[in-house]
Amino acid sequence: QVQLVESGGGLVQAGGSLRLSCAASSTIFSINAMGWYRQAPGKQRELVAHITSGGSTNYADSVKGRFTISTDNAKNTVYLQMNSLKPEDTAVYYCSARRGVIVSWGQGTQVTVAS
Numbered sequence: 463q464v465q466l467v468e469s470g471g472g473l474v475q476a477g478g479s480l481r482l483s484c485a486a487s488s489t490i491f492s493i494n495a496m497g498w499y500r501q502a503p504g505k506q507r508e509l510v511a512h513i514t515s516g517g518s519t520n521y522a523d524s525v526k527g528r529f530t531i532s533t534d535n536a537k538n539t540v541y542l543q544m545n546s547l548k549p550e551d552t553a554v555y556y557c558s559a560r561r562g563v564i565v566s567w568g569q570g571t572q573v574t575v576a577s
Contacts, residue, residue: 464488464559464566471555471571474547478575482542484557484568489538491515495560496540498531500553500573507556511542524550547575 465487474480486493497512511531513519519531530543540557552575557568 463564464493464561466557466559466566466568468555468557468568468571471573473574473576476547476549476575476577478547479543479545480547480573482544482555482557482571482573484540484542486538486540486559489535491535493559493561496531496533497558497560498540498542499556499558500551501556501570502550502553505553510555513540544573547573549575549577551575 467485468482470480470482472480495512495514498510499507500510501507509522510525511521511529513531513533521529528546533540552573554570554572556570559566
């Protein structure tokens with residue numbers, strides 16, 4: 463199982479930006495795909511952005527054009543750049559990594575967007 467540690471969450475005003483980071487304990491070359499999910503209070507966890515080992519990405523409709531997922535293979539890290547943040551983006555954000563059929567999760571980082 464891959465150990466994942468997220469960072470970069472916090473409180474930001476609407477319209478602001480944050481960059482989340484997720485450091486993996488093993489080389490991401492061995493990982494098939496990584497993603498960012500979020501869970502708001504009282505809601506189910508939802509996919510925000512996803513990137514495969516080949517570099518293909520996909521995004522939730524609600525974040526397209528505002529969020530960008532990327533990786534730094536040298537640092538075994540995946541990022542989520544979040545721009546034009548909205549109050550409805552407030553949630554705990556989780557990093558995930560899939561290696562084969564095994565999916566690992568980070569502990570989550572809180573993002574709060576004030577109106």
